[in-house]
Amino acid sequence: MNVALASxxxxxxxLFRKSSLQAIAVFLLVIIGSxxxxxxxxxxxxxxxxxxxxxxYGVLLQYGRFCMASAVRDLFAVKVPRxxxxxxxxxxxxxxxxxAVTLAxxxxxxxxxxxxxxxxxxAIFGFGIVFTGGCASxxxxxxxxxxxxxxxxxxxxxxxxxxxxxxxxxWDSLVPKSxxxxxxxxxxxxxxxxxxxxxxxxxxxxxxxxxxxxxxxxFGMAETATGIVLLNxxxxxxxxxxxxxxALYAFYYRKGYLRRTSKTNPALGDEIAGMWAMCxxxxxxxxxxxxxxxxxxxxxxxxGMLREHYGIFNFGELLVAMGYDNGLSIQSTVxxxxxxxxxTQEAQWGGWAMQxxxxxxxxxxxxGLDNGLPNPLLNAPGxxxxxxxxxxxxxxxxxxEFKWKLPSWETAFFAIVGGTLMGIGARLAMGCNIxxxxxTVTNGDPSGWVFLFGMVLGAYIGVKVFTxxxxxxxxxxxxxxxx
Amino acid sequence: xxxxxxxxxxxxxxxxxxxxxxFHDRPTGIASLVIKDVDIPGFGVVQVVRSVDCLGxxxxxxxxxxxxxxxxxxxxxxxxxxxxxxxxxxxxxxxxQTLDCRHLATVRESGCWRVYLRKDL
Numbered sequence: 002m003n004v005a006l007a008s009x010x011x012x013x014x015x016l017f018r019k020s021s022l023q024a025i026a027v028f029l030l031v032i033i034g035s036x037x038x039x040x041x042x043x044x045x046x047x048x049x050x051x052x053x054x055x056x057x058y059g060v061l062l063q064y065g066r067f068c069m070a071s072a073v074r075d076l077f078a079v080k081v082p083r084x085x086x087x088x089x090x091x092x093x094x095x096x097x098x099x100x101a102v103t104l105a106x107x108x109x110x111x112x113x114x115x116x117x118x119x120x121x122x123x124a125i126f127g128f129g130i131v132f133t134g135g136c137a138s139x140x141x142x143x144x145x146x147x148x149x150x151x152x153x154x155x156x157x158x159x160x161x162x163x164x165x166x167x168x169x170x171x172w173d174s175l176v177p178k179s180x181x182x183x184x185x186x187x188x189x190x191x192x193x194x195x196x197x198x199x200x201x202x203x204x205x206x207x208x209x210x211x212x213x214x215x216x217x218x219x220f221g222m223a224e225t226a227t228g229i230v231l232l233n234x235x236x237x238x239x240x241x242x243x244x245x246x247x248a249l250y251a252f253y254y255r256k257g258y259l260r261r262t263s264k265t266n267p268a269l270g271d272e273i274a275g276m277w278a279m280c281x282x283x284x285x286x287x288x289x290x291x292x293x294x295x296x297x298x299x300x301x302x303x304x305g306m307l308r309e310h311y312g313i314f315n316f317g318e319l320l321v322a323m324g325y326d327n328g329l330s331i332q333s334t335v336x337x338x339x340x341x342x343x344x345t346q347e348a349q350w351g352g353w354a355m356q357x358x359x360x361x362x363x364x365x366x367x368x369g370l371d372n373g374l375p376n377p378l379l380n381a382p383g384x385x386x387x388x389x390x391x392x393x394x395x396x397x398x399x400x401x402e403f404k405w406k407l408p409s410w411e412t413a414f415f416a417i418v419g420g421t422l423m424g425i426g427a428r429l430a431m432g433c434n435i436x437x438x439x440x441t442v443t444n445g446d447p448s449g450w451v452f453l454f455g456m457v458l459g460a461y462i463g464v465k466v467f468t469x470x471x472x473x474x475x476x477x478x479x480x481x482x483x484x
Numbered sequence: 485x486x487x488x489x490x491x492x493x494x495x496x497x498x499x500x501x502x503x504x505x506x507f508h509d510r511p512t513g514i515a516s517l518v519i520k521d522v523d524i525p526g527f528g529v530v531q532v533v534r535s536v537d538c539l540g541x542x543x544x545x546x547x548x549x550x551x552x553x554x555x556x557x558x559x560x561x562x563x564x565x566x567x568x569x570x571x572x573x574x575x576x577x578x579x580x581q582t583l584d585c586r587h588l589a590t591v592r593e594s595g596c597w598r599v600y601l602r603k604d605l
Contacts (some may be wrong), residue, residue: 066574071543075575078544079551083578134542139571146570150542257581282578402570404595412542464544471548 015399024398027391031056042323047307047316048381054300055388058293058341062142062389063396065289067091069434070130070139073453073460078131078468082253083283088439089242089249090280090290091297095443096238098298103229103444107305109339112213112446113431118203119448120455122430123437125422127459131467132419134412137343137433140420141386145393150408150416155347157420158427162344163351165425167362169198180206190331194364200428204366208431215445233445241442241450246276254279297341297439304339316381317373328353328375336372336382342436344427346382349374367428411474430455522564524589524600532600534563538572539596546572547579554583554603562588565599573597 015021035052038045061067065087072084102108113119130136133154135143140158143151181196184206189195195205215223216237222228250272258275259267267275281287313319317334320326329335336345352362352374363369377383397403408416427433430452432440438456441449518535534553538546550565557563567573573590576599580587584605591598 063570066571068543068571071571071575074544075547079547079579079582081547081575081578081582083575131544134544135571143571148569253582257584261581282581283574285574397570401594404568406540406568409540412540415542467544468548471545471552475552 018401020398020401020403023403024395027395027398031388031391044311044319044323047304047311047319048379048384050300050303050307051381051385052388054296054303054341055385056392056395057296057388058138058385059142059145059389059392059394060396061289061292061296061392062138063145063393063400063402065283065286065293067142067286067289067293068135068139069439070134070136070460073127073457074131074464076253076457077461077464080253082249082279083286085249086246086280087283087286087290089246090287091294092439092443093239093242094291094294095297095439096234096242096294098295099301099443100230100234102298102302102305103233104226105302107302107309108444109301109305109308110215110440110444110446112215112218112444113437113441113448114208114211114213115448115451116208116211118208119430119437119451120458122426122428123452123455124426124459124462126426126430126433127456127461128463128466129419129422129426129459130456131460131463132415133423134415136435137347137423137427138341138389138435141343141389142393145390146397147394147403147405149406150412153408153413153416154420154423157417158344158424159347159351160355161351161421161424162348162428163355163362165428166200166348166367167198167352167365169201172199173197173202175199176202176206182206183210189366189370192331192364193366193369195366198365201366203429213446213448216447217445229445237445237447238443246280250276250279294443297443301340308339320375320379325375325379328373328379330368330370330373332370334371334373335375335380338382338436338440340440341385342382342432342440343386344424344433344436345372346380346386348372348424348428349380350377350383353377353380426459522600525591527588527600530562530588530600530602532564533557533561536563536565538565538567538569541567541569541572543569543572543575547575550576550579550601551583554585554601557603559603559605562600562602565601566596567599568596573599576601 031052035049038049067087068084069088072088075081076085133140135151135154137158140151140154144155176199180202184195184202187195187205187209189205195201215233217223217228217232220228220232222232255275258278264271308314311319315334316337317329320329320335321333336349349372352368355362356374363374368374394403430437434456437452438449518532520532521529522532523529534557536549536553538549546565546567546569553563576590577587580601586602586604588600588602
C-alpha cells in the first residue's frame with residue numbers, strides 16, 4: 002500500500018526517533034528477561050521458546066495487520082476477501098511445514114474431539130469477534146499497538162473462560178441425563194467432582210465419549226508417509242484451501258478484476274492471473290501469512306525436539322524437576338500444547354487471579370485434571386501470549402503506529418460482551434480460531450473445518466446484528482439533531 | 485389504569501434511552517458534511533465532500549460507515565476517512581475495489597491516517 006506522508010519536513014533518522022528507541026528498549030527487555038531466566042535455570046529454554054515464537058508471531062501479525070476476525074467478518078460485512086486469502090495462504094504454508102515436522106517425528110499435535118459442540122461453540126465465538134473487532138490473537142497484537150479496547154477483550158476472554166469451566170449451580174441440571182451418567186461412570190478422583198459443574202459434566206460425559214482423529218488416523222495410516230502427506234496435508238489442508246481460494250475469487254474478486262482489466266472474454270490464463278492478483282493484492286498480509294505459516298510449523302518442531310532432549314511429554318515434568326510444583330494439575334501437568342494456541346492460557350490467567358481472590362477452580366477437569374493453574378510467571382504458553390503483545394508493540398513502535406487508545410463506553414461494552422462470548426465459545430469448541438482451526442486443519446484434523454463453518458455462521462449473524470445496531474444508533478443520533 | 489401504564493412505559497423508555505446515551509460520550513464514526521479542498525500528495529488538489537471520523541473505532545465500524553457515506557454521495561465525489569486503527573487502514577485499498585471506488589491515497593499524519601476515496605461507478 003502506498004502511504005504518503007503529510008508533512009514535508011525532514012524527519013529524524015529511524016534510529017533517533019523516540020518511538021524507535023522505545024521499540025529497541027522493549028526488545029532489549031525481552032532479551033535481558035530471557036538471559037535472566039536462563040541464568041536461573043537453563044531448562045527455562047523450554048519456556049523461552051514460547052516467548053520468542055510469540056514475539057515473532059506478534060511482529061508478523063502487526064506487520065501484516067493480520068486480522069483473522071476480518072477474514073470471516075469482511076466477507077459479509079463489506080464483501081472483501083483480503084484477509085480470508087491471507088489466512089488461507091498461512092494455512093497452506095503451515096500444513097506443508099507441519100507435514101515435514103510430522104514426518105521427522107517431532108509433531109506435538111493432538112486432534113480435537115469431533116462433534117456438534119464445535120459448530121455451536123465456533124458460532125458463539127464468531128458472533129463475539131464481530132463486536133470485539135478482533136479474534137483472540139488479533140486482540141493480543143492490537144493490545145500491543147496500545148489499543149485498550151483489545152486489552153478489555155483479553156480480560157473478558159480470560160475471566161469468562163475461567164468462570165465458565167468451573168462454575169456450578171442450577172444450570173448443571175440442564176445437561177442431558179446421559180452425560181451425567183457417563184460422567185459419573187468415568188471413575189475420576191473425587192476431588193475433581195466431575196458430576197458438579199456444567200462444563201465438567203460436558204467434558205467427562207460428552208467430549209470424552211467423542212473421537213478425535215486425523216484423516217490419516219481414520220484410515221489407519223497415521224504413521225505412514227503416504228498417510229501424512231496425502232491424507233493429512235493434501236486432502237485435509239491444501240485441497241480445501243485451493244477450493245476456498247477459487248470460491249473467494251469466483252464470488253468476491255473475479256467480477257471487479259475483469260472490469261478493472263477490461264477483459265470481457267477471459268481465458269484460463271486471465272483467471273489464473275486474477276487469482277494471483279487476489280493473493281498478492283495486499284503484499285504485507287501475504288508476507289505475514291507465509292511467515293506465520295512457516296513459523297507455526299517450526300514452533301512444533303523446536304518444542305518437539307526439546308521434549309525429546311529433556312525426555313518429557315509435558316512442561317509440568319520439567320517444572321517439577323526444577324522444583325516448582327505449585328499450580329500443577331493432579332497429573333502433574335500444565336497446559337503445554339507445543340504449538341500456537343491462545344485461549345487456554347488466558348483462561349489460566351483468569352483462573353489464577355480468581356484463585357488469589359479466594360475462588361478456587363482446581364476442582365474442575367479443565368484446570369484440576371488437564372491444564373493446572375500455574376503462576377503466570379511460570380506459564381509457558383501464557384508467555385507466548387505476552388510475547389505476541391510485546392512483538393506487536395516492538396513492530397508498532399518501530400513503525401510509529403503505537404498509540405494509546407481509550408475505548409468509548411460503547412466499544413468497551415462491546416469488548417466485554419463480545420469477549421465473554423468469545424471465551425464461552427472457545428471453551429465449548431475446545432479452542433479459538435488458532436487452536437481449533439489453524440492448528441488443526443494444518444495437522445490433518447478435519448474438525449478445524451467444522452470450526453470454520455461455525456465461525457462463519459456466527460460472524461454472519463454478528464454482522465447482521467452489528468449493522469442493525471449501527472443503523473439504529475445513527476438514526477437515533479440524527480433524529481436527536483433534528484429536534 | 486391506562487394512564488398508569490402509559491406513564492410507566494414512558495418512564496422505562498426514557499430510562500433505557502438515557503442508559504444508551506452513556507455510550508455516546510465520545511462519539512466515534514461521525515460522518516460530517518464538509519466541503520474542502522485537500523492537496524493529496526502525488527495526486528493534486530481534490531474537493532472532499534464528506535469526512536468520516538473513525539478515530540478510536542474498532543472494525544467493522546469504519547468500513548460500514550464508509551459504505552454508508554459512499555452510498556449517500558454523488559458520482560466522482562471524494563470522501564476522507566480519518567482512522568487510527570492500522571488494521572482498518574490496511575484494508576481500505578481492498579475495500580475500495582469492492583465498493584466500486586478508487587483509492588486515491590492514504591496520508592499518514594502523526595497519530596492518524598487520512599484515506600481518500602473517490603466514487604467511480
